[in-house]
Amino acid sequence: MKLLRLSLIPCVLLGMTLTGYAQKKDDKKKPEEPVKTTPPPTTAAKPAEAPKTGPKPYKEVITDKAKTSKGLITVHKIDEKYFFEIADTLLGRDIMTVTRYSKTAAGGGIFGGEEVNRQMIRWEKGPDNKIFLRSISIIMTSADSTKPIFQAVRNSSADPIIGSFDIKALKKDTVSVIEVTDFFKGDNQVFSLDPVNKQFLKIAALQADRSYIQHIRSYPINTEIRTVKTFSVTPPMVTLTPIPQIGQYLPASRDAGVVTMEFNTSMILLPKVPMRKRFFDQRVGYFANQYSVFGEESQKSDQDVFAVRWRLEPKSKEDAERQKRGEAIEPKKPIIYYIDPATPVKWQKYLKLGVDDWQAAFEKAGWKNAIRGEYMKESDSLSLEDARFSAIRYFAADIQNAYGPNVHDPRSGEILESHIGWYHNVMRLLRNWYMIQTAAADTRSRNKNFSDELMGELIRFVSSHEVGHTLGLRHNMGASSATPVEKLRDKNWVAQNGHTSSIMDYARFNYVAQPEDGVTDFFPRIGDYDNWAIKWGYSYFADAKDAKEEKKTLNEWTKEAYKDPRKRFGTEISPYDPRYQTEDLSDNAMKASEYGIKNLQKILPNLTEWSKEDGEFYKELAELYGNVAGQFRRYIGHVTKNVGGIYDDPKTYDMEGGVFTVVPKATQKEAVAFLNRQVFATPTWLLDQNVLNKINIETGVEAVKSIQEATLNNLLAGDRAVRLMETGGTNPANYNLDDLMTDLRGGIWAELKTKKAIDVYRRNLQKVFTEKLITLLTPTTTTVLSIPPGVTYGYDTRVVDLKKTDLPSITRAHLESLKTEIKAALPLTTDKMSKYHLQDVLKRIENGLDPK
Known part of the structure; x- marks a missing residue:
């Protein structure tokens, strides 16, 4: 139409010009009869042809310029564009994708070679000359595709389409050629970071102008896509008051405001x-x-x-x-x-x-x-x-x-x-x-x-x-x-x-x-x-x-x-079987831990000699001392799990005996005795001043209190109390919650009977114990975990309202007894700090039992 208009306009203008000139020239002559003219034939305008749609001939798309990698998927690179050949034999086949970091920004605790995500995918033919890519999650299936229930399963398990591609060309009618450049350059979750990782790394939107495909290579059972992606960064929050935030900024994020990473995605044929x-x-x-x-x-x-x-x-x-x-x-x-x-x-x-x-x-x-x-x-x-x-x-x-x-x-x-x-x-x-x-x-x-x-x-x-x-x-x-x-x-x-x-x-x-x-x-x-x-x-x-x-x-x-x-x-x-623990040895945690502590007592005094290096500060010694303390805590944990413990031996119907067995009372008492002896009686061996005076301004008072408090909190945790009340409250042959509190009180408050002065370590411990019992007078809820038969991972959970159990009743009884014992001991106490301490604790107990 455009060409037609251009050809007609000059003709019209020319006609107008000639007519005007003739009239002006013969102005004085007798007018003549107008000459009848026949207008020039016109050509009807033809509608424009619609551009051809659908696949082009293969050689028009995959030209001689193509660099080709053959394998699971034949890959072509033409200039900066990438094309996949998706054979009909590949449609509907299950493919596992695994995306890993190839290179990462430093300082984020992530490293090249580590996995980012994985997902199963399938290629399929779509309408309108398209190839779809679906993400597949196997949640449910039907054993027989010929039965009606198969359709019911399909109706409840539709898989998302994560990519749609125009078929650019066909090869022998059995291979579809698609362009994948923008798809893999982009930020599709299956081939990039998921939202959770982005949140933890404070990463925001993809910067397309600084993101590209490095290469795509194909092998017999897999195709590998290497990409470089640059992301913007979540703007820092500026507040007058501290607000808890998720994740951390990478150093590159703070320095440049963006972060660049390399990813490698493996598409593996299943x-x-x-x-x-x-x-x-x-x-x-x-x-x-x-x-x-x-x-x-x-x-x-x-x-x-x-x-x-x-x-x-x-x-x-x-x-x-x-x-x-x-x-x-x-x-x-x-x-x-x-x-x-x-x-x-x-x-x-x-x-x-x-x-x-x-x-x-x-x-x-x-x-x-x-x-x-x-x-x-x-x-x-x-x-x-x-x-x-x-x-x-x-x-x-x-x-x-x-x-x-x-x-x-x-x-x-x-x-x-x-x-x-x-x-x-x-x-x-x-x-x-x-x-x-x-x-x-x-x-x-x-x-x-x-x-x-x-x-x-x-x-x-x-x-x-x-x-x-x-x-x-x-x-x-x-x-x-x-x-x-x-x-x-x-x-x-x-x-x-x-x-x-x-x-x-x-x-x-x-x-x-x-x-x-x-x-x-x-x-x-x-x-x-x-x-x-x-x-x-x-x-x-x-x-x-x-x-x-x-x-x-x-x-x-x-x-x-x-x-x-x-x-x-x-x-x-297992949260309750003491045989199933990390870092432990043998069939008796108490005896094994006694031997372990003996060895730690031999090792600790030598750490300075074994770690020394002229011209270096005591950083190495501090690290090794921390490992000694950590090993001691492990021994405490191994022993503690016996208290309220239950043995779990999975069995099938054709095996004799029960699955769950309560840890014997004697074993549980042995565990508490160990804790009284090795933890609540001050572990002075851990307070080697020849070591501590080189690595810490403190002498170990707070460190010991921290270990003891953590142990008490663990022993008196809500789920352990529930197990002790369940097993001990229904069978007097089993260790129970009252037994535990009696044994703990006897060890932690031993000075009330021995009349010895109470040193600073024990005063701290006794306050911790007292405060713990006072909180148990008004307990909240606790979650109790159990492993159901036949599962791989996971728990059955139930929430127990501890106010409606024997826990506050038993606790009150022990605080009343402790109050009576302190009152009896006070007149006989001559050490000044011990007296101050007992008076203070007595007042705390009275306030706890009868809050004003």
């Missing part, structure tokens, strides 16, 4: 046919997944709960037959962990040994060469981004830790890959643990810096522990309770069995062995429980038709293993 599930068993410690299953004939929804583990299968039917006959065979695909080439060279062999140590356990499950560590050189063509490779990643971080995660198929529990995280400063943690727990008996640990050999063996132990997690194993906090306490001092027994039956326990080092015992083996090792757990999780059942049939066989195995305490699992989440 198997078309999921691995056969192995149903979870509460008696064996595996991580687990679960979802609800709705069956057409079922009267309720069922929970499919299944263990997380690697897929180990024979290479052939012949191998499977050989394995059935008892011969160890090689798996079709072994488990291999590559050592990050960024790891300091001298530690690489110890990390590898930590992996290789698991080979013996797999041999007992029928596999040889099933697991190994491998070195990865920077010159290798392998990539830590490639999801076919698992690795131990080394982080240049001051965090004293290591961790062992895994990426697994949420449909079946099959582990696909793992990146164990190893922080540099875990060596500092190991140095402190080992020195404080073993230096009394092991001369090698009496140095500020350990030899490479000793540190290497410590690294090897932690490597084995973290590899265990990536094999699917949870912490077994009950393993150490299977070792009789005196066996920990038997050098031959320890050399043969180790001090705990599982490397998955938090039973760091043998702190019970005394210098005179001659024990030289202080490390945990892969033990009886670990061998059994690997057999349970990785045995192959060639003849079993399904997971239910496997479960029957495994149940019989488990019942037999349960007869051996060294093969039992003790959950890491």
Whole structure:
């Protein structure tokens, strides 16, 4: 139309001009008859053609300029644009996405290589020549897609569309080409930070002009997307009064007002046919997944709960037959962990040994060469981004830790890959643990810096522990309770069995062995429980038709293993079983802790000598002293859990006996006696002034009070009081709340009978005890936790109103008795400060019992 108008306008103007000129020229002549003219033919305007929509020819989109990476998804880069080829065979397939930091801003406690989030996704065809990307959450499913209930499940589990892409071109009508540049440059939650992480890091909106795709590469089973994203920062709040705030600013945020990070997202294709599930068993410690299953004939929804583990299968039917006959065979695909080439060279062999140590356990499950560590050189063509490779990643971080995660198929529990995280400063943690727990008996640990050999063996132990997690194993906090306490001092027994039956326990080092015992083996090792757990999780059942049939066989195995305490699992989440604790040893926490304290008393006076370095201040000494105090607190905690304790032994219907058993009264009284003796009687050994006068202006009065107060608060916590009232109030043979208060009062207020002067430490303690009882006269509510049968993680909870229990009644009775005893003692008290103290406490009790 535009061209048509341009051609007509000059013609009209020309006609107007000629007519005007002729009239002016013949003005004096006789007018002539007007000449009849025929207007020029006009051309009707044609409507504009609508631009063509839909896919273009493949070669018009993917030109010769394309740089191509082939793999799970064929990726093309043309200039700064990225295109994916989504084959029809990929539509509807389950893909696991794992996003990790590649590079992070310093100072936030986050490090390159750490996981940010993970999510399952699916590509699907949409209307109007579009490809959709959905985020998939498996919450419920139906076993049979042909039944009506399958549709009911679908109606209640719609998955969100997180991406919509125009199909730019088609390739042979079976491959759709889409552009993904803006999608991955953007801030989609699945491939970036989630809102919680943003809140903790004080991060706000994405800055698109400073965010880009670094590269996208494809491998046989995964596609890797590396992006650089820059975010603005949440503006700081300026207030006249302090307001609690969530999270912290990164140093870069404060310096520049923005923060830039690199992310790597792995898109990993899940198997078309999921691995056969192995149903979870509460008696064996595996991580687990679960979802609800709705069956057409079922009267309720069922929970499919299944263990997380690697897929180990024979290479052939012949191998499977050989394995059935008892011969160890090689798996079709072994488990291999590559050592990050960024790891300091001298530690690489110890990390590898930590992996290789698991080979013996797999041999007992029928596999040889099933697991190994491998070195990865920077010159290798392998990539830590490639999801076919698992690795131990080394982080240049001051965090004293290591961790062992895994990426697994949420449909079946099959582990696909793992990146164990190893922080540099875990060596500092190991140095402190080992020195404080073993230096009394092991001369090698009496140095500020350990030899490479000793540190290497410590690294090897932690490597084995973290590899265990990536094999699917949870912490077994009950393993150490299977070792009789005196066996920990038997050098031959320890050399043969180790001090705990599982490397998955938090039973760091043998702190019970005394210098005179001659024990030289202080490390945990892969033990009886670990061998059994690997057999349970990785045995192959060639003849079993399904997971239910496997479960029957495994149940019989488990019942037999349960007869051996060294093969039992003790959950890491129990709030009431004293056998299931972190950092503890043996079957008797009181005796083990007595031995541990004896060793601490030998270690403390030597810390100055063992930590010294000319020209340095006493920072090292302060750190080690803090570790001594921390170890003492651990012993107190181990003992305290026996009070109001309940043993929890998960059992199935076909096993004899109950699940829950109250800790014997004698054991609970032994625990309180230990606390009276080691904690409430002032632990003067901890107040070594030759150490304290170098690291602290205080002499330890407040420090001791802090330890004692924390112990009392723990002992008299609401949930413990409820258990004591439940078990002791219904059975006089059990320890009860009145017994606890009687024993505590007898120890803490012993001076009322001995007539001794009450020193400052004891005066503080007695005030703390009195104030605690006064608060219990008007208690509030407490939450009581219990672990229901068959669960993986989690609790049943109930809220108890303590005002409506015997707690205030028992408390009042003990305050009345204490008031009477103080009144009787006052006339006989000659020490001035003791008298002041008793008068003050008496007044507090009277006000508490009868507030004005």
